[in-house]
Amino acid sequence: DAGITQSPRYKITETGRQVTLMCHQTWSHSYMFWYRQDLGHGLRLIYYSAAADITDKGEVPDGYVVSRSKTENFPLTLESATRSQTSVYFCASGTSRKNTEAFFGQGTRLTVV
Amino acid sequence: KNEVEQSPQNLTAQEGEFITINCSYSVGISALHWLQQHPGGGIVSLFMLSSGKKKHGRLIATINIQEKHSSLHITASHPRDSAVYICAVYGGATNKLIFGTGTLLAVQP
Numbered sequence: 018d019a020g021i022t023q024s025p026r027y028k029i030t031e032t033g034r035q036v037t038l039m040c041h042q043t044w045s046h047s048y049m050f051w052y053r054q055d056l057g058h059g060l061r062l063i064y065y066s067a068a069a070d071i072t073d074k075g076e077v078p079d080g081y082v083v084s085r086s087k088t089e090n091f092p093l094t095l096e097s098a099t100r101s102q103t104s105v106y107f108c109a110s111g112t113s114r115k116n117t118e119a120f121f122g123q124g125t126r127l128t129v130v
Numbered sequence: 131k132n133e134v135e136q137s138p139q140n141l142t143a144q145e146g147e148f149i150t151i152n153c154s155y156s157v158g159i160s161a162l163h164w165l166q167q168h169p170g171g172g173i174v175s176l177f178m179l180s181s182g183k184k185k186h187g188r189l190i191a192t193i194n195i196q197e198k199h200s201s202l203h204i205t206a207s208h209p210r211d212s213a214v215y216i217c218a219v220y221g222g223a224t225n226k227l228i229f230g231t232g233t234l235l236a237v238q239p
Contacts (some may be wrong), residue, residue, distance in 0.1 A: 025230070056229065056232065059132070059216070059218070059229030059230050059231050059232070060216070060218070060229040061133065061229075062226060062227065074152075075226070076226070107172075107173060109173075114144070121172050121173035121175075122172060123171065123172035123173070124171075124172055124173075
C-alpha cells in the first residue's frame with residue numbers, strides 16, 4: 018500500500034542498547050523527517066533529510082544517528098539508549114522543507130528501561 | 131514562552147456542539163498547519179493555510195496573519211472527532227516547523 022510505514026510500532030529496550038527505528042515511504046518524497054513527541058512538549062524535530070545521502074540536524078539530535086542511502090528509507094538509530102529517549106517517535110515525509118504536505122507515519126512507542 | 135500556543139488544552143463537548151480551538155503564534159510564518167492525532171494513532175494533516183479560510187466537510191480553519199492567530203472550527207461535532215488537534219507553523223528564525231502542544235478534544239454522545 019502507498020504511504021509511510023514505521024516499524025516496529027512498539028519497542029522496549031534496555032539502557033545502553035542500540036536500537037533502530039525504521040521508516041519507509043512509497044511516495045518518492047524528497048524530504049523525510051523524524052520527530053519525537055513527549056508529554057508537555059510539541060513534536061520536536063530530531064533529524065531531517067532533503068534527499069538521499071543528505072541529512073541535517075533538527076532541534077534535538079543528540080544521541081541519535083540517521084542515514085538515508087535510499088530515497089524511500091530513513092532509519093533512526095539510538096546508539097546507546099537512555100531513559101530520556103523514552104518517547105513516541107514519528108516519521109514524516111514531504112515534498113519540501115516546509116512540509117506543506119505533512120504525511121506522518123503511525124508512530125513508534127519506544128520505552129527504555 | 132512557547133512560540134506556538136494553543137487553547138484550550140483540554141475540551142469536552144456534547145455531540146452536535148460547535149467547537150473552536152485556537153492557536154496563537156509569536157513568530158513570522160509562511161504557513162500554518164492543523165493536524166489531527168487520534169488516541170494511539172498516527173497524525174493526519176487537516177489543513178495547510180497561509181491566509182484566509184479553508185473548509186473541508188465539517189471542519190473550517192481560519193487564519194489572521196496580522197493578529198498571528200488561527201482557529202479550527204468543528205461544526206456538528208461527533209464522538210469520532212475526539213482526538214488531539216495540533217497547530218504547527220512554518221517559520222521563525224530558523225525556518226522550521228514549530229508545533230503547539232495540542233488540544234485534547236473529547237466529544238461525548
